Amino acid sequence: MKKRNFAFIICLVSLVVVSCAHQKSTKDLKVEENSVLQNEDGTISLKLDKAVCYSDKVNPSNNTAEWNVVISKPGRFKVWISSATKDTTNLSYTNSVRITLLDDHLEGNPVCDKVVLNSGDVPYHYFRADSYMGSFYFSDPGEYNIQVISEKVLAKNSGFKSNTPTEKTMLMSVFLTPATR
Numbered sequence: 001m002k003k004r005n006f007a008f009i010i011c012l013v014s015l016v017v018v019s020c021a022h023q024k025s026t027k028d029l030k031v032e033e034n035s036v037l038q039n040e041d042g043t044i045s046l047k048l049d050k051a052v053c054y055s056d057k058v059n060p061s062n063n064t065a066e067w068n069v070v071i072s073k074p075g076r077f078k079v080w081i082s083s084a085t086k087d088t089t090n091l092s093y094t095n096s097v098r099i100t101l102l103d104d105h106l107e108g109n110p111v112c113d114k115v116v117l118n119s120g121d122v123p124y125h126y127f128r129a130d131s132y133m134g135s136f137y138f139s140d141p142g143e144y145n146i147q148v149i150s151e152k153v154l155a156k157n158s159g160f161k162s163n164t165p166t167e168k169t170m171l172m173s174v175f176l177t178p179a180t181r
Contacts, residue, residue: 035068035143042073042178046146048171053153061095063153067146074138077176081110081131083152084122085169088112088129092169098149099133099174106134121172128172135179148174 034052038044051065079099085091091110099106110131119128138144152171 035070037070038072042075042077044069044071044077044176046148046174046176048153048173051148051153055154060151062149063151065148065153069144069146071138071141071144073178074141076135076137076179078135078179079106079133080113080175080177081133081148081171082121082173082175083110083129083131083169084126084172085112085129086126087168088115088127091129091131094151097133097152097171098147100147100149101136101144104136106136108133126170129169136176146174 034050036044036046036050046065046067046069048065051067053066054064056062081097081099083091089112091112093110096107096109108131110129110133112129113132114130116128116130122128148171150171152169
């Protein structure tokens with residue numbers, strides 16, 4: 001009986017030691033196929049054409065884009081929306097844009113905070129207008145889901161008129177930059 005208990009305790013201790021010795025790093029995280037990885041400099045770029053999109057035919061202001069994001073360097077991040085626009089003084093968002101991370105929500109009407117000239121991210125005859133939306137805090141490394149809800153989000157196969165160069169403003173991406181002090 002003592003030998004059996006001793007063997008059980010040895011197995012239990014060795015299991016604990018082995019599991020503690022192999023702590024998961026962010027490199028060991030299971031990354032879904034469509035997950036977006038954080039860049040080496042800490043930035044995260046969420047392009048609309050890489051998102052999973054849902055369109056609401058009745059109320060387009062509920063159109064949603066979602067990304068799974070893998071955070072390897074946690075901290076506070078500034079959240080920006082990047083739009084392609086013909087008029088940098090009026091981005092023409094009919095409704096406010098909502099951005100969600102877990103229980104944190106950012107909501108606002110995008111205004112042009114920065115203009116990026118000659119950006120390769122936008123079609124010819126457009127300017128890239130970046131709009132600051134607020135900030136999110138990631139306390140731990142891991143995989144997170146980020147949602148954007150706006151009438152400017154259109155699913156590729158929704159049957160809607162897609163973002164075309166005839167539109168005045170198009171939502172292009174969301175990007176997060178590490179907040180530094």
